[in-house]
Amino acid sequence: MVTIPRRLDTEDAQLALERIQDLLKKHALVENLVRRQEEGDEQADIVEGLLRRQHEVELEHTLNQLHPADIAFILESLPSEQRRLIWSLVNAKYDGDILLEVDDWVREDLISSMNREDLLAATEDLDADELADLAPDLPADIVAEVQKGLTNEERAQLLEAMGYPEGTVGAIMDFEMVRVREDVSLEVVLRYLRRLEELPDHTDQIFVVDRQDRLQGVLSISQLLVNDPDTNVKDVMKTDYLSLKPNDDDTDAASAFERYDLVSAPVVNRQNRLIGRVTIADMVDVIREDSQEQDLSRAGLHEEDIFAPVVKAIKNRSPWLLINLCTASTAAVIASQFEGTVSHIVILAFLMSIVAGIGGNSGNQTMTMVIRALAVGRITSKNFTSLLKREFIVTILVGFIGTIVAAGFSWAISGSFKIALVMATAMLCNMLIGAMLGVLIPIFRDKFGKDPAIGSSVLLTFVTDSLGFFIFLGLASIFLL
Amino acid sequence: MVTIPRRLDTEDAQLALERIQDLLKKHALVENLVRRQEEGDEQADIVEGLLRRQHEVELEHTLNQLHPADIAFILESLPSEQRRLIWSLVNAKYDGDILLEVDDWVREDLISSMNREDLLAATEDLDADELADLAPDLPADIVAEVQKGLTNEERAQLLEAMGYPEGTVGAIMDFEMVRVREDVSLEVVLRYLRRLEELPDHTDQIFVVDRQDRLQGVLSISQLLVNDPDTNVKDVMKTDYLSLKPNDDDTDAASAFERYDLVSAPVVNRQNRLIGRVTIADMVDVIREDSQEQDLSRAGLHEEDIFAPVVKAIKNRSPWLLINLCTASTAAVIASQFEGTVSHIVILAFLMSIVAGIGGNSGNQTMTMVIRALAVGRITSKNFTSLLKREFIVTILVGFIGTIVAAGFSWAISGSFKIALVMATAMLCNMLIGAMLGVLIPIFRDKFGKDPAIGSSVLLTFVTDSLGFFIFLGLASIFLL
Structure with a gap:
């Protein structure tokens, strides 16, 4: 596994951005040379080609040492032409993550520069909820193609997630839930978890459901770890949890997360069946977006970025x-x-x-x-x-x-x-x-x-x-x- | 344990607020009657006293069914006189939590209405980092008194937390960290955790330190749960974690949490010794406060509330x-x-x-x-x-x-x-x-x-x-x- 450095503050990000900009400048100079010498002898062409290639390698190397979130930031901070050059150099395995991370207008630009194969490769490993986020910006045939690779359950989740309008809890929930029954012991739960490769991100609680998938309570990881393994789930689960409905307003949900210091919350339907989960990471995005929207709307602006067309x-x-x-x-x-x-x-x-x-x-x-x-x-x-x-x-x-x-x-x-x-x-x-x-x-x-x-x-x-x-x-x- | 309902949205909060306001109105009517009849016969006095008492009981009952975060909201939404009445009815065991939750100007008002015993009772159960948050608003002799009840370690933590200026990571960090050594097995870690009463809030990772308390890596709860208990901590801990310094800007730290979807992060000093921990709950507060400050400053305002004096x-x-x-x-x-x-x-x-x-x-x-x-x-x-x-x-x-x-x-x-x-x-x-x-x-x-x-x-x-x-x-x- 590669160690991806995480940067603390905006200054580090600016340094990375400036370094990329420097390399881009060198690259552009060489490109110019190449263009000017197009009629020149073959020898010069080869030398220039090598030089350009060398800059690209350097760019690629610099880029792929960065965290996907940081690459997204750099893509947002560049004019369209440079953005596409950088995008072509990014390691393809991060494509999906980065597409999820960037602002809408950059995403459109990036997607329009990708061919069918690239798009399929970038989207095939995504979860149903992530796919639902990207779907509106993807060509219809790509969405259809990717759907074929999903299991029935995943396809149902994709349709579910795409069915809720923006601004609702349903539109941001994910489906990565760990479910257990209330009549088993913590030992059984622990053994069950050990069979997983990893827990879903932000798993601070496990959902306790009955046979009809109706939510009975939540088992916090803390309770799971501090109690005797022989204890039954039923005896240590909490029943005074906050649950959300898919049509709840996402801003209200964010306030609740803030007020009660939550990390995750279950989403249930009218029959109290567990259909999804929302995490604090989604909520932080909601809080940030709401505050940006207010900022901009006060100056009579919708979402716009200084590098938008x-x-x-x-x-x-x-x-x-x-x-x-x-x-x-x-x-x-x-x-x-x-x-x-x-x-x-x-x-x-x-x-x-x-x-x-x-x-x-x-x-x-x-x-x-x-x-x-x-x-x-x-x-x-x-x-x-x-x-x-x-x-x-x-x-x-x-x-x-x-x-x-x-x-x-x-x-x-x-x-x-x-x-x-x-x-x-x-x-x-x-x-x-x-x-x-x-x-x-x-x-x-x-x-x-x-x-x-x-x-x-x-x-x-x-x-x-x-x-x-x-x-x-x-x-x-x-x-x- | 009492089940404290958690409310989803601002409407529920408004309902609670309105109900309290209704009760306050009734209460005020009775108070008026009492005042007017001060010269009247004793009999009437007793009847009115009973009636007033009944309203207070009702208020108290309504109040203490609410989550401390919601009581804080109600206290912020009332004029000073009513606020103090409500405050006197709140169950004393929530006093500390509520004081931590309310806005600065309300906190000052509440503290000034409390006597020595109340203040001591409210603060004696707080953690060092919570005490550090309140300390600037508390009378000096109370702080001195409460310090006496702390262990040496806690006292050192309190001084540490109070030493960092507002706006730094040091000022918001807490000290509730679970530490382990890298040469033990996960089984040992699990057993160690089972001896705790509960894990600190927002524990998504355990800190791996050496004998000098220097941070060697972090063990995510997810890795702890999915790996074989015989595995050594060293083999599954992560070394590419984000760590903060106490003098880092809290806004920068919040951006990092947002970018990398973190739940907690260790705070280390120059010698890489683990001195504290910051959680997403603190970061959400920072994000919210920053956006409010910007909002207000654009209209030439500092922190002010519609019910401030x-x-x-x-x-x-x-x-x-x-x-x-x-x-x-x-x-x-x-x-x-x-x-x-x-x-x-x-x-x-x-x-x-x-x-x-x-x-x-x-x-x-x-x-x-x-x-x-x-x-x-x-x-x-x-x-x-x-x-x-x-x-x-x-x-x-x-x-x-x-x-x-x-x-x-x-x-x-x-x-x-x-x-x-x-x-x-x-x-x-x-x-x-x-x-x-x-x-x-x-x-x-x-x-x-x-x-x-x-x-x-x-x-x-x-x-x-x-x-x-x-x-x-x-x-x-x-x-x-």
Whole structure:
């Protein structure tokens, strides 16, 4: 067995990435030479060919000392052409693992560069649940071909796993479960385990089922090891375990793993029959993906990577910017109703964006807090009012501090005490509107089953911009003209 | 042993929370009655006292059916007064677990409501690493008192754990390790384990050490179970394990756990002596906390909860708003230099905020991507230029779409083709500036060792606002007057 080094931190990964990039550069230089000398004598061709080959060997050597997870990282960090060169040099036995590991858009790219034989070789050793993960990206005939090599049980598992939509426990469960009966002794269990080549990854408990495969309890490995081998499974198994249903939300399952520090959990169907298992490794991926999605969605982005194709990036980014353009234009139209006022006191034009901006920022702080509290389920119909009240008090107090600064600034720039007063009033009003919306928008979106993060900030900024302009210029029209 | 139900999703948690809130309401009603009738006859007092007691019993019963992790959640979701009432009803044997589970600000509140005896009782059964987590929040004399009850080894562990700063592996490691020698057989290991009451949580591997406690390898539980008991530890232990150093960054360690699907990892000192262990449960907390911190810091917030005290909230929120106020005011001062231009063509006042806003939004999209790529280490000095190039191309293409819409809008609102042209040019320029800053700001902050997320967006918005105003009004001054 080869020893695959595991690296601790991102710096080590960067070093590996940079080394690969160095080698790629040398390789590209040689390629160029070869191309330029295409008309040259045969001798030179051979020398260049050897040189290129040598770089490839070096690349290959460097690559195959890395862990599949790290190769996946490098593939994600390279432009398409270099990625495909590297992919062709990777030891074929890791192909399946790496395909499972990389991001969707890289996987598509890699699969499209592979021929039928490569794909079959990469997929034939995968488990049913892993195959189910890859299947949507594989050509249909490959999936059909690989299915032929499966046992009936595995084929049923593949169909089962492919039947659940993304975001459910069913879509991420695996089928590597160790089952025992409750009426046997631990000695029997130990002997049974010794017949296996290895335990499935993350086996911290063994599932105790009856003849109909209905889950009766779980036997933790810890109990198996510390108890007398003559003890019966029944006497040491736990019955207060957490079990999941295949249609449960994967985010909920991840929270449960986090709360109860679980390593694995059984998945059962309605008849309480054991159909799969979920492990903490899947859950960590869910937690990470959820947090990335939230990050990106806040900037109006879907999954995108800095090395994804440009066309993908344009499709991803333009809708959000167009929406922002529309809301900003609407706010501008509202403000332009006060053209008369602004033409009289031009300085208002430069102050109005401050009012709008602070309202949006303040509301965004409230909204960030509320979205987080909603995510963990901390907001109920019973504490909603006290929450709103609290945000109002905080905003008024913070607002007073800001208002004094803003009033001082507008006085300095305009020399008018009245303008400063209008500025202060409008700013405080707009901050309160921001706070109210920061609480209400996410709660309403949540109530109607929509993700509270996406869209909330557009709506908030739109209202604080439009109303900010309206209140400020409106007050100015009344009191300053 | 009591069966503690584990709940799957946030809805169940909300139900429990609502039920507690209901009971609290009833309880508060009775309390009020009692207070009002304080002058009344003794008879009534006794009746009310009984009623109140009955509600407390009901609350207590409901509470103590919950898992400690769920009680922690409920304590975090209640205002301070109710929180303390609930805390006084919780079964004392869970006190320690719950204190470890709750957020810092709740912990402080709970500890301040406990007397000496309660604190001693809650802390005396904790492990050294758990005690180290609580110690900063405990009164010094309690820590001293509890230390007396520790063995010498535990006391050394406590000092060790308290010696590492937050954010390092040392600060989160525990000391519950099972150690064996490499020259014994698996049978001996099995017998040794059987003498324990239970294995430490998350024991997926046993550490193989020499006489000086230096780590020689790890024996996975899987290997222990599937191999013949006569095999020697030496022959089945793994030597290509990941080990951590106590000063390693906890975020790096969490990435390694995620990448290699680990359940536990040994922590060794410079001499390769085994000093602790980190488990996936700690790592999940690190991942969750990091993502929450990023979320909040993007809105200019530190750790805050919707039920944290108001004073805390004000301190937390005002600095960010004041900074925003300053940058917005500076941008307004820059724009006001063009007072003459704006007083001639008032409509510019309403268009200029669109230019500024879109530049900021577009730059923010780029920045979000770059920050994420930096976090996983995907950006090296070798791909930096191609990254910048890519973002320029994407922005120009997305910008063209936006520019056409914006030009159309300004034409419609102003009726002037020249204004539309100035608008389009300024917008595209500002978007490119946003893209450039979106790449450069986080990379520079990262280079100088600062967290790329915090502060980046303030700087970005400041520049896109100021330059947006400047470019738009500047172009207008040149071409429209």
